Amino acid sequence: MATRLPSRYDDRREALATYFDSTARQAWIDLTSDAKVSGIRATVRAGRENMRATLLSWLPEDLRRTKVLDAGCGTGALTIAAACRGAEVTGIDVAAGLVDVARERTPSFIGHGRIHWTSGDMLDPALGTFAHVVAMDSLIHYQPEDLVAALSELAQRTTRSILFTFAPRTRLLATMHQVGKIFPKSDRSPAIVPTAESELRERLARLSGWSIGRTQRISSGFYTSQALELVRHG
Numbered sequence: 001m002a003t004r005l006p007s008r009y010d011d012r013r014e015a016l017a018t019y020f021d022s023t024a025r026q027a028w029i030d031l032t033s034d035a036k037v038s039g040i041r042a043t044v045r046a047g048r049e050n051m052r053a054t055l056l057s058w059l060p061e062d063l064r065r066t067k068v069l070d071a072g073c074g075t076g077a078l079t080i081a082a083a084c085r086g087a088e089v090t091g092i093d094v095a096a097g098l099v100d101v102a103r104e105r106t107p108s109f110i111g112h113g114r115i116h117w118t119s120g121d122m123l124d125p126a127l128g129t130f131a132h133v134v135a136m137d138s139l140i141h142y143q144p145e146d147l148v149a150a151l152s153e154l155a156q157r158t159t160r161s162i163l164f165t166f167a168p169r170t171r172l173l174a175t176m177h178q179v180g181k182i183f184p185k186s187d188r189s190p191a192i193v194p195t196a197e198s199e200l201r202e203r204l205a206r207l208s209g210w211s212i213g214r215t216q217r218i219s220s221g222f223y224t225s226q227a228l229e230l231v232r233h234g
Helices: 007-021 025-031 039-058 077-083 096-105 144-155 171-180 197-204
Strands: 067-071 088-093 114-119 130-135 158-166 210-220 223-232
Touching: 007 096, 007 144, 025 039, 025 096, 039 077, 039 158, 039 210, 039 223, 067 077, 077 088, 077 096, 077 114, 088 096, 096 114, 144 158, 144 197, 144 223, 197 210, 197 223
Parallel strands: 067 088, 067 130, 088 114, 130 158
Antiparallel strands: 158 223, 210 223
């Protein structure tokens, strides 16, 4: 479907889909499993596990009769955890291959929860309305203005909270971002875009009906990501 965001959002989304469904597919499957990985990837795995636990802790413990969107579900760990709390979760990712893995990893019994697995655009209005939206490390590849525009679209169909992560602009991340540009595009993954927290907060302050809540930065070796909570007024 067409989106109101600039065409560069669609271009970026398609690049991510291609990357995660081809070049990075096996690496991502290994990273999100118990498979042995390199020391560097082990720090990323630990950081992601910590971040996922943080975001889950910001959701209500009892999610029965609650709709949740896992926007950028990857291989499904957060989706499954939320469903086990009783939520009706839509797990969506641009990479259809990773969604297939998520479907295969779903336990046969998840209590009162339900999961709808799908691939495509997390901003598609056809997905419906949700109480909570979680976007863990799925918006870190977009420019700040596109990230906030995406959050604005999600906000139109969210009634309680949006939990998302961004790549904080630290000296290390800024250096890595610049160095990454010297490599041919075919040899590198879609770049993470470091974002200044102050700039992000300024942009989000214009989001009518929403306020910024909790925040938490997770740093684990080569993994650095910051979670931010948006809460709907009233």
